[in-house]
Amino acid sequence: MSWPFPGIVAHRGGGTLAPENTLGAIRLGATMGFKGVEFDVMLAGDGTPVLIHDQTLKRTTRTRGDVARATYAELARLDAGAWHGTRWRGERIPRFEDAVRLCRELGLWANVEIKPAQGHERRTGEAVAQMADKLWRSAPLPPVLSSFSPVALAAARHAAPQLPRGLLVGRIPPHWREMLQDLECVALHANYRALNARVVAEAQRAGAAVLAWTVNDRRAARKLLSWGVDCLVTDRLDRIAPEFA
Ligand code: G3P
């Protein structure tokens, strides 16, 4: 496919300039001129989809416990900003629906990474896709749902077949072409270090776009763009600005 979505996307909302996966981070991305953001979505213990990367609460909230064992009400009390710096104190773990509303308000496109806690792949794929379908209805651009989990992607396809999907990979797996085809993905979302000109060309010949994460170095970014990579996801909003592409 051609890539109708933004070509430079802010990782986890505001990259490393804000506490990841918070509404404050998404606002910062928009303020810095980004047209698209990536964020991670996991299910809380009561089934509420929330923005968080890790399965445990330790790193970003300095609290003991697992996301999948806490209710949203419990998560909502935690501070998800202070770890990043005092000016971010009071940022919360947002619900997915709050993040979508904010993106729509700000006119931001989103790459929603379905990030299931272990053992919750199918349920997470299904819940995120259903909610995404409902909340982005009649939006100018649909979100792209991506995941490292083929089970989550298959569940997302079943729940909302019309929403575009991206296959996330850290390394290029031997059967990546078949995986893209089987899961009907529009894009390969690869660790930029795993990419080369041949893989990019092959993916695009097969009709898939290529997104590279997480590119923080301008030289690497230039090289990827010279290979024809469609989208760069960056943590360094200050180095790889939207006009870089
Ligand atoms: O979606 C790209 C990137 O976010 C995947 O890795 O671990 O940062 O979620 P991670």
Ligand code: MG
């Ligand atoms: Mg992610």
